[in-house]
Amino acid sequence: xxxxxxxxxxxxxxxxxxxxxxxxxxxxxxxxxxxxxxxxxxxxxxxxxxxxxxxxxxxxxxxxxxxxxxxxxxxxxxxxxxxxxxxxxxxxxxxxxxxxxxxxxxxxxxxxxxxxx
Amino acid sequence: xxxxxxxxxxxxxxxxxxxxxxxxxxxxxxxxxxxxxxxxxxxxxxxxxxxxxxxxxxxxxxxxxxxxxxxxxxxxxxxxxxxxxxxxxxxxxxxxxxxxxxxxxxxx
Numbered sequence: 001x002x003x004x005x006x007x008x009x010x011x012x013x014x015x016x017x018x019x020x021x022x023x024x025x026x027x028x029x030x031x032x033x034x035x036x037x038x039x040x041x042x043x044x045x046x047x048x049x050x051x052x053x054x055x056x057x058x059x060x061x062x063x064x065x066x067x068x069x070x071x072x073x074x075x076x077x078x079x080x081x082x083x084x085x086x087x088x089x090x091x092x093x094x095x096x097x098x099x100x101x102x103x104x105x106x107x108x109x110x111x112x113x114x115x116x117x
Numbered sequence: 118x119x120x121x122x123x124x125x126x127x128x129x130x131x132x133x134x135x136x137x138x139x140x141x142x143x144x145x146x147x148x149x150x151x152x153x154x155x156x157x158x159x160x161x162x163x164x165x166x167x168x169x170x171x172x173x174x175x176x177x178x179x180x181x182x183x184x185x186x187x188x189x190x191x192x193x194x195x196x197x198x199x200x201x202x203x204x205x206x207x208x209x210x211x212x213x214x215x216x217x218x219x220x221x222x223x224x225x
Contacts, residue, residue, distance in 0.1 A: 001163075031211060033212060033213075041217065042204060042215045042216060042217040042218050043161065043204070043215040044215075045212055045213075045214070048212060092160055092161075096211065105151065105163050105166065106151075106163070106206075106213050107163070108160040108161055108162070109160060110159070110160050111160050
């Protein structure tokens with residue numbers, strides 16, 4: 001499966017600022033996904049990032065708040081804009097890739113733990 | 118109604134016990150289902166895929182019941198190292214929707 005590097009691994013930010021999270025994959029992948037996991041909660045999909053087109057956002061998430069870039073098939077960024085304490089969460093990059101069996105499965109990066117004061 | 122629902126637990130079992138989790142889903146068109154394991158402060162990692170015929174991998178067995186729209190995970194001979202949160206997910210048009218997770222605690 002793909003190896004995903006995410007950074008920063010953690011950060012503490014002041015409200016009103018913005019933070020960009022980077023996700024680097026060791027192979028070319030078509031579909032990349034950004035998830036959020038708030039404390040004690042499960043994973044919520046923010047958006048799907050495909051190379052060469054705008055990201056597709058899920059209900060409750062908008063581009064102005066979470067702009068995403070996908071300049072090539074191995075890299076993506078997620079920006080959390082104008083942060084508030086409610087944005088404190090773990091943000092996870094993930095990719096859909098094939099396994100030897102042929103089925104597509106989702107692999108996650110280690111996540112970026114964001115705390116907004 | 119949530120798309121994927123799980124009992125949050127925690128399930129507190131002794132070593133060697135057999136434990137089972139269920140997960141219900143609402144999208145009858147979903148074809149693929151997965152169980153992920155998430156350790157504390159770590160990212161989720163794929164445990165098993167679940168297809169219509171079910172799947173077994175050592176002490177772990179995953180099954181799909183389409184008629185009742187649920188998947189299950191059975192863990193036999195529980196080990197201390199099985200303590201984690203188990204997330205079920207469904208493949209909804211190439212994006213995975215996750216349940217809230219079931220926490221398992223295996224005690225000595």
